[in-house]
Amino acid sequence: MLTTLLPIDEGQALVAGYDVRTKPGEVRKRVGYVGQLGGADDLATGREDLLLQAQLHGMSLASAAERAAELADVLDLTAFIDRKVKTYSGGQRRRLDVALGIMHRPEVLFLDEPTTGLDPQNRANLWDQLRKLRDMGTTIFLTTHYLEEADALSDELAIMDHGVIVTRGTPRELKNEIAGDAVIIEPKDDGMALETIQDCLKSLSIVRDARREGETIRVYVDDGARSLPKIFTLLEAQGVSIESISLSRPSLDDVFLRETGRSLRDTDTAGKGA
């Protein structure tokens, strides 16, 4: 919607200072977009794609060529830029997609799950590029299913569930709302029902909250190290046998779980970071 691809149902949206509904042309001049599908032309070479993209944005051929060479350098495309796109690997293609999105130096860059399908090395590489872009003053609007990606990249983050923003803030703020630690308990299958264990944990005074996630229960406490023995004692007294137990600092997963009542991997909704 914000990229003018879909009509706006209701309300108003300003992107780079222009109303998306009434001035889509002005918005298109100022935004870059890297879709989930990418959009590079299989039969063209990377360079041809880049030049066309820049020229459609009104750049002259000369300045487009200069910019393409510059981005090829920054995004490490030089080795394959004159090969046809259909011969590219996933990581090469993704880097070209990003280059296409920023050819015309957009004020706002939209990225739709840019690292899906990338191996860890390529992902880290792309993260570095995005940080560089941000440091150069580009506003980056990124959607992702990977909460650690949102955590690593975003200055501001909004979690959406069923099309509604359920919470927003900096990753630190959001995590701090869940102060203390999370104790993750995985009981043995054959034992007591998870609900019973959950209720019984909640009755403990040191436990601030307990939530189920799949086969595990996440228990939120102020001080993990001190709480562990008490939790152990309680579970033992109740006759619960434990498969595993671990302690962690709250992550965005915990924020998501609290805000939506579900874990992200159970849903098809997206977290958003900006």
Added chain:
Amino acid sequence: MGQLHQIRLLYLRSFRQTLRNMIWVVVGVSTPILYLVLFTPLLKHLVGSAFATGQVLDIFLPGILALMAFIGAISQGYTTIFELRSGLIERLRVTPTSRFGLLISPILVNITFNFVFMAMVVIIAAPLGFHVHLVGLLVAFVLLCILSTGFAAFSIALALLTKDISSFAAPVNGINLPLMLLAGVLLPLTLAPAWIRVLAHIDPLYYAVEGARAAAGGKLSASAVWLAFAVLVPVTTLVLLWATRVYKKGVA
């Protein structure tokens, strides 16, 4: 930036892509030639040996040209589906490119290739006895350009709306055959019963075939010629307006 400049850029892109899809170029030019070689002798037997090959070709060849224009145009949507799937169209739609430019550029490329193929077919048919009437052929070609613009825009819009290959291919294949048969592309409808000749009048391809046949035969003032223009120009204009609208609306 000027719309013409954008159309030129997009035209060059589509042109390059078509050339790189060499297999389609080969099929595009070999199909009509196969028709000429394999079908003309059959037709000659059918209408009786009283006719010379040249006279058969005079009736048959404009139909082949119309068929080429029609098939090429109605198949444009396949490329559109492919470009939707790869995200290319989505990417172009976020640039400040005119929607009409996005629509018309591949259509113009299609017309360019059609012109080359048609010229080749005529050059092959001429020594076989086809009577070349240059001005008439040119008028027929303009007529067929209008036809293919309309059908190509229709095909592209349908592709944008259906979005995937199977729901696009089903209606396209479904209308292909009746449109071609009703138009008398291969055999003139004078052989057909009256009800088919009446039904033919709802088929835009019919007017194109009749018009192209008259024009290519040098009968430029024949009613079939101006009737074809009178039908195809407004129909194509409407389809173009509709297809541009489809491009403007959300098709992500």
